[in-house]
Amino acid sequence: MSASQFSTKQRLLGAAEALFAQHGFAGASLRQVTAAANVNLAAVNYHFGSKDNLIEAVFRRRLDALNARRHAALAKVESKPGATLEDALEAFIRPALELALDRHGGAAFMRMLARAYAEHDERLRRFLSDNYGHVLREFAVVFHRMLPHLVKEELYWRLDIVAGALTYTMADFGLIKRRAGTSETAHREYTVEHLVGFAAAGLRAP
Amino acid sequence: MSASQFSTKQRLLGAAEALFAQHGFAGASLRQVTAAANVNLAAVNYHFGSKDNLIEAVFRRRLDALNARRHAALAKVESKPGATLEDALEAFIRPALELALDRHGGAAFMRMLARAYAEHDERLRRFLSDNYGHVLREFAVVFHRMLPHLVKEELYWRLDIVAGALTYTMADFGLIKRRAGTSETAHREYTVEHLVGFAAAGLRAP
DNA sequence: CCCCGTATCAAACAAACGTTTGAAGGATAG
DNA sequence: CTATCCTTCAAACGTTTGTTTGATACGGGG
Numbered sequence: 001m002s003a004s005q006f007s008t009k010q011r012l013l014g015a016a017e018a019l020f021a022q023h024g025f026a027g028a029s030l031r032q033v034t035a036a037a038n039v040n041l042a043a044v045n046y047h048f049g050s051k052d053n054l055i056e057a058v059f060r061r062r063l064d065a066l067n068a069r070r071h072a073a074l075a076k077v078e079s080k081p082g083a084t085l086e087d088a089l090e091a092f093i094r095p096a097l098e099l100a101l102d103r104h105g106g107a108a109f110m111r112m113l114a115r116a117y118a119e120h121d122e123r124l125r126r127f128l129s130d131n132y133g134h135v136l137r138e139f140a141v142v143f144h145r146m147l148p149h150l151v152k153e154e155l156y157w158r159l160d161i162v163a164g165a166l167t168y169t170m171a172d173f174g175l176i177k178r179r180a181g182t183s184e185t186a187h188r189e190y191t192v193e194h195l196v197g198f199a200a201a202g203l204r205a206p
Numbered sequence: 207m208s209a210s211q212f213s214t215k216q217r218l219l220g221a222a223e224a225l226f227a228q229h230g231f232a233g234a235s236l237r238q239v240t241a242a243a244n245v246n247l248a249a250v251n252y253h254f255g256s257k258d259n260l261i262e263a264v265f266r267r268r269l270d271a272l273n274a275r276r277h278a279a280l281a282k283v284e285s286k287p288g289a290t291l292e293d294a295l296e297a298f299i300r301p302a303l304e305l306a307l308d309r310h311g312g313a314a315f316m317r318m319l320a321r322a323y324a325e326h327d328e329r330l331r332r333f334l335s336d337n338y339g340h341v342l343r344e345f346a347v348v349f350h351r352m353l354p355h356l357v358k359e360e361l362y363w364r365l366d367i368v369a370g371a372l373t374y375t376m377a378d379f380g381l382i383k384r385r386a387g388t389s390e391t392a393h394r395e396y397t398v399e400h401l402v403g404f405a406a407a408g409l410r411a412p
Numbered sequence: 413c414c415c416c417g418t419a420t421c422a423a424a425c426a427a428a429c430g431t432t433t434g435a436a437g438g439a440t441a442g
Numbered sequence: 443c444t445a446t447c448c449t450t451c452a453a454a455c456g457t458t459t460g461t462t463t464g465a466t467a468c469g470g471g472g
């Protein structure tokens with residue numbers, strides 16, 4: 001009785017992602033997760049060691065790719081001579097929005113990420129900072145160059161807030177159906193432009 | 207051993223607010239809450255009946271006043287002939303920001319509210335909608351008049367997203383120390399202006 | 413064939429959860 | 443003083459939690 005083309009590990013990650021998005025990390029129990037994945041309860045601790053490790057694995061599965069794409073997009077922006085703040089923000093936002101609109105659980109992951117932001121959990125923050133902080137620091141350097149009027153401390157908490165607001169917004173965008181008559185790519189382009197302007201306004205303020 | 211000028215009920219509400227903000231509704235246990243409030247465990251069910259009722263009471267304590275102030279501010283805007291979208295947004299935002307900057311647990315409450323938004327919990331959404339939805343609908347009517355290019359459905363989910371992003375942002379603002387050399391009121395005025403522009407951009411887009 | 417490492421399973425573990433109970437204070441009114 | 447009501451208390455209730463255990467099945471290599 002496996003009833004799926006995916007391995008136990010993959011099914012666990014998928015079910016955990018969906019249930020963490022819906023009920024939170026504390027609210028979704030391992031029994032719910034393993035039942036949704038059609039897997040024995042003990043499989044979580046066998047494959048991941050603990051619930052906390054499962055949570056981290058769910059993040060890793062998506063964030064490794066997301067940060068790689070953000071890093072590559074930022075590198076391309078930096079190689080361009082006349083790069084603007086909007087270009088850098090697009091390098092930050094577009095990969096995330098594409099992930100949010102991904103049909104295979106992307107929306108669920110984005111809602112989960114938004115919850116993680118809202119939770120301000122110390123353990124989770126350290127995990128994210130340790131594993132993906134270096135890419136955020138690359139962006140901070142570029143933003144700092146483009147916004148010389150901001151002292152570093154001010155820039156950092158603005159980035160923190162803007163990133164959180166963006167994540168929250170993208171999580172909700174994933175829930176919303178596209179307006180009828182709008183193609184997928186047109187919708188995405190419109191949304192990217194919208195969010196970039198939104199974020200730029202927040203960062204450029206005096 | 208009460209060690210406080212406040213009643214058991216008030217101490218419970220305060221401790222619950224702080225711990226729900228920090229660990230979430232499922233993550234903060236009644237034993238943590240009652241310990242922080244220096245109160246017996248059974249006091250929660252004696253005074254509130256259940257944990258869910260305690261959660262609702264924590265919301266009620268702040269939201270009754272917040273919605274009254276929003277309603278009054280909107281009425282004042284409507285009585286003015288040349289009212290703009292920014293005026294209406296300010297009526298929505300300023301009371302919330304003042305709550306977020308309130309020194310007696312306002313920041314904690316705002317973080318709790320942001321978590322409630324991120325959680326998309328059905329029970330909580332119904333409670334908030336039932337008790338405070340009428341004020342939001344008043345705002346929606348005014349916004350609809352000021353943004354005739356948006357069909358009602360589009361306006362509603364934009365409002366939902368904008369309100370969520372604002373709540374999240376204000377929750378973080380509450381955590382951030384004011385920049386040195388800026389007075390409290392100057393900081394607040396700057397932030398209101400900033401957030402109003404932020405939200406207006408999101409609503410006015412085509 | 414047997415062996416061994418991997419994977420799955422039902423069952424049990426202690427701990428923590430929200431909630432309930434019944435008795436004990438403590439103040440106020442008759 | 444007694445009686446009454448509201449409040450607090452320690453203790454226990456039955457569930458549910460994350461985790462661990464030991465047995466069982468599977469499957470290629472010696």
